Amino acid sequence: MTDNPAFEEINEAKANMDHIYDQSDPRAYFRELKKLGYAIPGAAKPIFQKLISHRRRRQNDTVHVLDLGCSYGVNAALLKYDLSIGDLYEHWGQEKLADATPEEVVEYDRHFFTDLDESENIEVIGLDVSENAVAFAEEAGLLDDGLAFNLEIEPLPAPVEEELAPIDLVMSTGCIGYVTEKSFDRLLPAITHGRQPWIANFVLRMFPFDAIEETLSDWDYVTEKLDGQTFVQREFASAEEQQQVVDQLEEKGIDVIGKETDGHLLAEFYLSRPIKDAAEVPIEGLFAT
Numbered sequence: 001m002t003d004n005p006a007f008e009e010i011n012e013a014k015a016n017m018d019h020i021y022d023q024s025d026p027r028a029y030f031r032e033l034k035k036l037g038y039a040i041p042g043a044a045k046p047i048f049q050k051l052i053s054h055r056r057r058r059q060n061d062t063v064h065v066l067d068l069g070c071s072y073g074v075n076a077a078l079l080k081y082d083l084s085i086g087d088l089y090e091h092w093g094q095e096k097l098a099d100a101t102p103e104e105v106v107e108y109d110r111h112f113f114t115d116l117d118e119s120e121n122i123e124v125i126g127l128d129v130s131e132n133a134v135a136f137a138e139e140a141g142l143l144d145d146g147l148a149f150n151l152e153i154e155p156l157p158a159p160v161e162e163e164l165a166p167i168d169l170v171m172s173t174g175c176i177g178y179v180t181e182k183s184f185d186r187l188l189p190a191i192t193h194g195r196q197p198w199i200a201n202f203v204l205r206m207f208p209f210d211a212i213e214e215t216l217s218d219w220d221y222v223t224e225k226l227d228g229q230t231f232v233q234r235e236f237a238s239a240e241e242q243q244q245v246v247d248q249l250e251e252k253g254i255d256v257i258g259k260e261t262d263g264h265l266l267a268e269f270y271l272s273r274p275i276k277d278a279a280e281v282p283i284e285g286l287f288a289t
């Protein structure tokens with residue numbers, strides 16, 4: 001799903017999950033990813049919550065979030081409601097939904113999420129190339145707006161640019177690698193003439209972030225990585241996948257012992273902020289309390 005040859009090669013080491021990304025509802029996505037202990041949205045939740053609270057301090061108002069590679073609205077569900085990733089696996093794996101039609105799942109979910117108290121005053125716009133997943137997330141009420149575009153190959157339409165002006169925080173989990181600096185290049189004009197959002201990406205260690213960092217620096221953004229911390233994305237799908245990923249990381253000089261050798265794909269956290277914001281509080285300071 002990426003046009004970047006360098007990322008394309010790296011992606012070949014990973015098990016291909018494309019078939020579960022664009023279904024009419026999230027049941028297959030959660031069924032398949034549960035087998036692999038897909039965990040990164042849950043690991044990211046407290047980090048995103050912290051960033052949302054920092055953004056709220058500035059404006060004391062609804063925080064506007066753009067979730068890149070939003071899929072079925074996974075991060076929106078976790079951040080809007082008092083739900084864990086385990087709750088989502090349970091919810092979409094329920095016996096009573098097993099034989100439901102996708103329309104029935106949407107209907108069920110619309111009521112389910114409407115009846116939950118929102119724990120965070122946020123609005124989430126989701127962008128993903130998978131049209132069905134985005135449509136589901138909108139219809140179930142998880143996304144306030146859904147954008148089904150592939151910014152790797154197409155520009156943002158002008159009306160969408162306006163819609164993105166209020167964004168305070170851009171976030172992503174499991175998306176960099178599919179999305180490259182090309183998507184950021186197309187997003188940045190739309191998101192930087194308004195509130196100058198912070199940009200928060202969880203990135204598998206196999207994907208270099210330097211090209212995206214460079215693109216962001218052209219827009220006066222500074223990128224910092226949360227040092228010394230890795231986040232579990234998921235288990236390896238096979239011994240072969242593990243070996244290929246380990247080989248790739250070792251070729252890059254990344255130490256995998258006690259890390260990927262223990263059986264999990266690991267992500268790191270990158271935060272990009274306007275120069276002035278980064279100078280005021282370094283990344284560690286944001287998560288100190």
Ligand SMILES: C[S@@+](CC[C@H](N)C(=O)[O-])C[C@H]1O[C@@H](n2cnc3c(N)ncnc32)[C@H](O)[C@@H]1O
Pocket residue numbers: 001002021040041068069070071072074075127128129130133149150151152172173174175178179
């Ligand atoms: C591993 S899933 C992560 C989904 C979600 N963020 C999560 O953590 O559960 C990767 C997502 O990236 C999306 N994706 C792939 N190529 C993309 C592109 N060019 N632009 C936007 N999204 C893309 C896929 O459709 C899929 O929903």
